[in-house]
Amino acid sequence: MTGQIVIAPMLVALSTAILALLARFDGRVEKAVSLVGAGGYAVAVAALFDAVVLAPGGPTTLTYGVSDWQAPFGIVLVADALSAFMLALAAPVVVAAAVYSVVSVDERGQRLSYHPLFHFMVLGVSGAFLTGDVFNLFVWFEVMLMSSYVLVLFYSGREHTRAALGYVVLNLLASALMLVAIGGLYATTGTLNMADMARRLADPAAYGVAVAPTLGLGALLLSVFAVKAGTVPFHFWVPSAYRAAPAPVTAVLAGVVKKVGVYAVIRLFFTVFGGAAYASTSTFAYVGPVLMLLAGASIILGGVGAAGREDVDGLLAFSSIGQVGFIVLPLGAAMTVPAATTTLAGAETMLAVLGVTAALVYSLTHALAKPLLFLASGTIRSALGTTDFAQLGGLARRxxxxxxxxxxxxxALVGVPPILGFFGKLLVFRTVAEGIAAGMPAGALAAATMLVGAILTIAYVTRGWNQVFWGEPTERVQQLIPVRWGRSRFAGDGDAGSSSIAPDGGPSTVTDRALVVQVAVVVALALGLVGLGVGAEVVVDAATDAAHAATGTDAYVEAVAPVDPGAEYSPSHAAGAANASDGSHSLDASAAVDGGER
Amino acid sequence: MSDDAVAGDRSAAADREAATERAVRESYDRHTTVIARTVVRVVVPIILVTAVGLLLQGHNRPGGGFIGAVLTATAFVLVYVIFGMEYLQDDFLGLRAADGGSHAAVEYYRWLFAAGLALAAGSGMAPLIAGLPFLTQAVLFLHHIPLYGEFELASAFAFDLGVYLTVVGGLLTVLGEVGSE
Known part of the structure; x- marks a missing residue:
């Protein structure tokens, strides 16, 4: 079997996590393993992206039957343009956060298995992006979440414990609901394979599937994904968890883990349920208005919340609630008017393609900008011990x-050209505008919400910038950063090294060199944002390919080509006889990963 | 280190330490009855053998690494409950308590956890060398083995063993950490 490239990102993350666990005898070795692993992950993702999206003859879909079991009997990994795009979105954040972690996590943190957990989280994210099996999606969600539980609780202070408790309880509840919904889907459709499920839902009569329950089960899944994405009625875990976790973990949570929720919505509702033949209308018509409501409420609440915060971390956390609203809004708009068409890149396509493209480009912007801001905030915290506006000011000079x-x-959050954020926002506005043109209900309200959200974004971003970077340096800044960074070392001034304070208030071990690396990571992400903005055409093209893959249910089913258990089954394949042991066989493999996380 | 030095070390501080430990153990002993201790002595080996049996047959009959490991952990729990935290690591595994009074055996459990993960993942990746997908399994039947007859050598056992070690290590780490608090 060629195509090992499909599983490469997952294997790299898994190997890195285990090697980092084995290397715990020496902190430096563990750090080196973590760094090399993050680099290897980026290379693996780049190779997969190259094989899928940049394949000769246009984007293709690669499948990989784990353990040599054929779909739908075994777990199949499916790398299409959408999965590749999401992985490519995750890789730079992972690399940036890993580099930042190496300099910012101290000895004690390493003893708490920071690096193995970080890479297990990356493994969970990659698995969720790649799997073509609904139950397996649940397993990777769990792998990702179990690692993140520990990482959110990392500093284990009172405030952090409280934040982590809210995060854990809400997510465990969501996981339980997800399991119930997946069990229901299995009972209804008789399959867990996404392609097989899509095929059965598209032609329910032929497979004897009762479609009515899948609407409710889909709604249950939607609420679970809304919890993961942190949209409004389930947003309340976001601010406390983001403030409690270490900066690089928050960067990955906000940049990548949230996007897993967005990805799951796109994959299940556009690819799997998208082709479903419901009574007389598509499933979109039920889900679209709900998504738009969630998105609109998130935009307003996130914006107002961020504008009222008195610290950088809180501002950024509320901002990411609002920004997820902007990501979900075009999805909802496209779902609400499923019959609408538009022209994209000179060809007429469904509005859904434009909606998903907008969501993906905006996701990419947010996936780079928000980690950048959280890492910058973390750098401020490690240098000054606080991110309260009252204690900060005039940092631009330092x-x-x-x-x-x-x-x-x-x-980038505001959407100023030539930064990538501009194109994200443009596509989101265009989707809603075309939705209105196609007769979307409450379109004016959606447009107004977006405008208010955009103005709120400008307001809170300006406020944050003014409070932290402009004005006269406050007393605390004067004391801890007496001269501009970079000057002191070259002047050979021995005692000008930063005398800083750790997040828990104790003396910090952060060194000048660590601060230089932290700033470098922030600058690298910023340059990436500008670079992608200048080359926005490439990004939009890739996102369009991903959107075509996401909405092309038939092509997806064809690529995975699940065997029809009702039809004759050729035992020539290595899978052998298809009997009840198939299920237990593949579940055992995932249970092992799950068990390993405990 | 010479024998004298060892003896000197032991005589001074270690005597006091041993006395405390004895006191702790006696306090445990007072909580458990002769019946409980005798039963545990008989039952623990049986549990362990059953656990290994479940592990060995797991790839084609009910059982497997996970349930075998849970059973093994149960045996350890019985020993912990009836004989106390220190009995296992001092008298059975021959470890000294680590600095700070934490449970020394936990460090070994952590290694078990990591080694098990490495074994499971390694057995999954081995087929990649042959160009087969991740986690592909193979089986080899050995015939005419003295006394045993036919023997099934399944590659799934390596994976099961990895799961077993991981779960034993993980459960005992939790028990050791929580138990010593």
Whole structure:
């Protein structure tokens, strides 16, 4: 079997996590393993992206039968343009966060298995993006969440414990609901394979599937994914968890883990349920208005919340609630008017393609900008011990590079050209505008919500920038960063090294070199945002390919080509006889990963 | 280190330490009856053999690494409950308590956990060398083995063993950490 490339990102993350666990005898070795692993992950993702999206003859879909079992009997990994796009979105965040972690996590943190957990989280994310099996999706969600539970609780103070408790309880509840919904889907459709499920739902009569229950089960799944994505009625875990977790973990949570929720919505509702033949209308018509409501409420609540915060972390956390609203809004708009068409890149396509493209480009912007801002905030915290506006001011004069990075990240959220954020916002507005043209109900309200959200974004971003970087340096800044960063070392001034304070208030071990690396990571992400903005055509093309893959249910089913158990089954394949042991066989493999997480 | 030095070390501080430990153990002993201790002595080996049996047959009959490991952990729990935390690591595994009074055996359990994960993942990746997908399994039947007859050598056992070690290590780490608090 060729195509081992499909599983490569997962195997790299898994190997890195285990090697980091084995390397715990020496902190430096563990750090090196973590760094090399993150680099290897990026290479694996790049190779997969190259094989899928940049394949000769247009984007293709690669499948991989784990353990040599054929769909739908075994677990199949499916790398289409959508999966590849999401992985490519995750890789830079993972690399940036890993580099940042190496300099910011201290000895004690390493003893708590920080690096193995970090890579297990990456493994869970990659698995969720790649799997073509609904139950397996649940397993990877769990792998990702179990690692993140520990990482959110990392500093284990009172406040952190409380934040982590809310996060854990809500997500465990969501996981239980997800399991119930998946069990229901299995009972209804008789399969767990996504392609097989899509095929059965598209032609329910031929397979004897009663479609009515899948609507309710789909709604249950939607609420679970809304919890993971942190949209409004389930947003309340976001601010406390983001403030409690270490900066690089928050970067991955906000940049990547949230997007897993968005990805799951796109994959299940556009690919799997998208082709479903319901009574007289598509499933979209039921889900679309709900999604739009969630998105609109998130945009307003996130924006208002962020504008009222008195610290950088809180501002960014509420901002990411609002930004997820902007990501979900085009999906809802496209679902609400399923029959609408548009022209994209000179060809007429469904509005759904434009909606998914908009959501993906906006996701990419947010996946780079929000980690950038959280890492910048973490750098401020490790240098000054706080991110309260009252204690900060005038940092632009002390750390021009950090200020520049923060500014670019903020402008990306606002959507100023030529940064990538502009194109994300443009596509979102265009989707809604075309939705209105196609007769979307409550279109004016959606447009107004978006405008208000955009104005709120400008407001809170400006406020954050003014409070932290402009104005006169406050007493605390004067004391801890007496001169511009970079000057002190070259001047050979021995005692000008940062005398900083750890997040828990104790003396910090953060060194000048660590701060330089932290700032460098922020600047690199900022340059990436500008670079992708300049080359936005490539990004939009890739996102369009991904959107075509997401909405092309038939092509997806054809690529996975699940065997029809009702039809004759050729035992020539290595899978052998298809009997009840198939299920237990594949479940055992996932249970092992699950068990390993405990 | 010479024998004298060892003896000197032991005589001074270790004597006091041993006395405390004895006191702790006696306090445990007072909580458990002769019946409980005798039953545990008989039952623990049986549990362990059953656990290994479940592990060995797991790839084609009810059982497997996970349930075998849970059973093994149960045997350890019985020993912990009836004979106390220190009995296992001092008298059975021959470890000294680590600095700070934490449970020394936990460090070994952590290694077990990591080694088990490595074994499971390694057995999954081995087929990649042959160009087969991740986790592909193979089986080899050995015939005419003295006394045993036919023997089934399944690659799934390596994976099961990895799961077994991981779960034993994980459960005992939790028990050791929580139990010593």
């Amino acid at each position: 750390t021009p590079l950090l200020a520049g990075g923060f500014l670019l990240g903020s402008l």
